Amino acid sequence: MVINTCQCVLFHEYILLISYIKWMVYTINEQIPERRSCLSTYRDMYLEVIECLHQVNKSIYGVPAIVVFIASNVADIIIIIYSKLLFPRDYSNDPYLVVAFMRLLTKTVNVLILYMIGDSTEKEVNRMSLVLHQRSVIEKNPRIKRQVYNIIYYHHKY
Numbered sequence: 001m002v003i004n005t006c007q008c009v010l011f012h013e014y015i016l017l018i019s020y021i022k023w024m025v026y027t028i029n030e031q032i033p034e035r036r037s038c039l040s041t042y043r044d045m046y047l048e049v050i051e052c053l054h055q056v057n058k059s060i061y062g063v064p065a066i067v068v069f070i071a072s073n074v075a076d077i078i079i080i081i082y083s084k085l086l087f088p089r090d091y092s093n094d095p096y097l098v099v100a101f102m103r104l105l106t107k108t109v110n111v112l113i114l115y116m117i118g119d120s121t122e123k124e125v126n127r128m129s130l131v132l133h134q135r136s137v138i139e140k141n142p143r144i145k146r147q148v149y150n151i152i153y154y155h156h157k158y
Contacts, residue, residue: 010065017056024049025124029131073107080104
């Protein structure tokens, strides 16, 4: 029970961190085409977001936690399907069948939420590079074009 609680807290904390980073990227993406700020401000915000992503993924909330979370949920899904749904030991009416379905649904939804948030964050970061590239194409000033190129190059270096 304690392990499940720790996994649940860890999962939700990781989702909140990634959602916050995604929100920062979305805000930057909306401001770049409108030219509300100078390019160096966007560069600093962009590099800060990339650094936040690297720090989150290198910390305890990163790859080890995600691998453990996915592996334990997939294992629980397999165990629930095998022992509770396909081959139950008690052949009489099992009142816990609904509970087994709920656990199965919860585990599946958790893995899907993790995938969808990670995928959408990756798309937003890639969109940021695209928006910066479009700004460099539109921009007439060669100095600003170079700055945009350096920002994009720095992102792809990682």
